[in-house]
Amino acid sequence: MEKIIIQGQKRLSGEIEVHGSKNSALPILAATALVNGVSEIHNCPRLSDVDAAINILTHLGCKVTREGHTVTVDSTGMNGCEIPDDLMREMRSSVVFLGAILGRAGEAKLSTPGGCEIGLRPIDLHISAMEQLGAQLTEDAGKLMFQVPQGLCGARITLTFPSVGATENIIIAAATAKGRTVLTNAAREPEISDLADFLNACGARIHGAGDSTVVIDGVEALHGTGHTVIPDRIAASTYLLAGAMTQGKICVKDIIPAHLGALLPVMKEAGCDLTVSGRWICMSAPPRLRRVKMTRTMPYPGFPTDVQAPLSAMLTIADGTSVIVENIFESRYKHAGELVRFGAKISVEGRTEVIEGVPYLTGVHTVAPDLRGGFALILAGLAAHGETTVCGVEHIDRGYEAPECVLQALGADIKRIQEDGTGEKKSTKEFAAEPTQNSSAAVEPARSTAQTDESDTADRAK
Numbered sequence: 001m002e003k004i005i006i007q008g009q010k011r012l013s014g015e016i017e018v019h020g021s022k023n024s025a026l027p028i029l030a031a032t033a034l035v036n037g038v039s040e041i042h043n044c045p046r047l048s049d050v051d052a053a054i055n056i057l058t059h060l061g062c063k064v065t066r067e068g069h070t071v072t073v074d075s076t077g078m079n080g081c082e083i084p085d086d087l088m089r090e091m092r093s094s095v096v097f098l099g100a101i102l103g104r105a106g107e108a109k110l111s112t113p114g115g116c117e118i119g120l121r122p123i124d125l126h127i128s129a130m131e132q133l134g135a136q137l138t139e140d141a142g143k144l145m146f147q148v149p150q151g152l153c154g155a156r157i158t159l160t161f162p163s164v165g166a167t168e169n170i171i172i173a174a175a176t177a178k179g180r181t182v183l184t185n186a187a188r189e190p191e192i193s194d195l196a197d198f199l200n201a202c203g204a205r206i207h208g209a210g211d212s213t214v215v216i217d218g219v220e221a222l223h224g225t226g227h228t229v230i231p232d233r234i235a236a237s238t239y240l241l242a243g244a245m246t247q248g249k250i251c252v253k254d255i256i257p258a259h260l261g262a263l264l265p266v267m268k269e270a271g272c273d274l275t276v277s278g279r280w281i282c283m284s285a286p287p288r289l290r291r292v293k294m295t296r297t298m299p300y301p302g303f304p305t306d307v308q309a310p311l312s313a314m315l316t317i318a319d320g321t322s323v324i325v326e327n328i329f330e331s332r333y334k335h336a337g338e339l340v341r342f343g344a345k346i347s348v349e350g351r352t353e354v355i356e357g358v359p360y361l362t363g364v365h366t367v368a369p370d371l372r373g374g375f376a377l378i379l380a381g382l383a384a385h386g387e388t389t390v391c392g393v394e395h396i397d398r399g400y401e402a403p404e405c406v407l408q409a410l411g412a413d414i415k416r417i418q419e420d421g422t423g424e425k426k427s428t429k430e431f432a433a434e435p436t437q438n439s440s441a442a443v444e445p446a447r448s449t450a451q452t453d454e455s456d457t458a459d460r461a462k
Helices: 022-034 048-059 092-105 124-132 164-174 190-201 233-245 263-269 305-315 334-341 371-383 403-409 454-459
Strands: 002-007 013-017 038-042 063-067 070-074 107-110 136-140 143-147 156-158 180-184 205-207 213-217 226-228 249-253 273-277 280-284 294-296 321-325 345-349 352-356 365-367 387-391 413-419 425-427
Touching: 002 371, 013 403, 022 038, 022 048, 022 070, 022 092, 022 164, 022 190, 022 233, 048 063, 048 070, 048 092, 092 107, 092 124, 092 164, 124 136, 124 164, 164 180, 164 190, 164 213, 190 205, 190 226, 233 249, 233 263, 233 280, 233 305, 233 371, 233 403, 263 273, 305 321, 305 334, 305 352, 305 371, 334 345, 334 365, 334 371, 365 371, 371 387, 371 403, 371 413, 403 413
Parallel strands: 013 249, 038 226, 156 180, 294 321, 365 387
Antiparallel strands: 002 387, 002 413, 038 070, 063 070, 107 143, 136 143, 180 213, 205 213, 249 280, 273 280, 321 352, 345 352, 413 425
């Protein structure tokens, strides 16, 4: 079992780059199944969720190789249409493969996806959209079986909620459907535009991605291409919050600042000094953070739900009372109870979290409840007095590539250790002891029990 151990109260300073966007890489990898050819996906992060997507592609008959941060997918020989239950359960976004499989194979078999338990993520929007495109659904013993006897056909689809996953599935499925699809109330996240850019480079005809109305004119087939995944705005946001919690001064480079547009006013309200220039954001934290009166998570361009938990951690040591309202998921405050163990004062009622800032936090032994909540505990440990141990690291590895390396490069006293059944602890990496000023973070991932490399992926192909 792997754990992260932090000695708190180290001021973070320096500059880093963030990895490619997890929320872009996953749908793009799914979309490669629709391509009849070879796709090279660059800046693809080394995450356990990406490994899960690679396992699914391999199971479907695609040939997948990874070299560094480039994943090459040869889907020419794809011959599968079923995702078994064990692979579906590895990540919440596995349902995004539905549109690609239907478009390529004309049928699909899958079950309910798994992943973090942060509340219901019903797939009814996905199912309804596929049915409107011509798919027929049969349910049997927990299995969802889709058939497309007449092939997918364009349709006018209006989403009742701007679901990111449903928008991605529709765009992928409609890319090779007959005729035109007009999608209304589409999600507007940058990751949607990134997916459309990849598909258009493959020969698709998608217009308006990133707006609320997307028009897709189906083409007969897609060809392979190369594509570079956009930087991860959630990771960038999280590391900026880490700097703020430690009275630090850090710069995040090679990002797209506009993608963090909802976070920057919140950090300024908390007293942080921010400078944005080109593809850089530099943040200097005040000696004492101020409260943020009210933050509401909303679909993009609103405040992202994936940053809600890290923001909660920062506000635990802000001066005054802050309020967060979670409007996307109904069970995304599981980190609150763990933060209370650090000495935070938090009360949760329904979708509302009230945080009364305290003078300091104290390190504890804690367990990551999910991906973003897990990183919130790391942030608390960075600011806390004494030692913090974070278990459940496999959740964090789903969305952050070697976070201990990134934070170590900024001066954090943090390490990942492997504890065997006897209680003996072994460090999984060697770390520099001194803080580094203006240094780039290492991006070689520490292995977690949830991660596999290329050879593991090939060996586990089913």
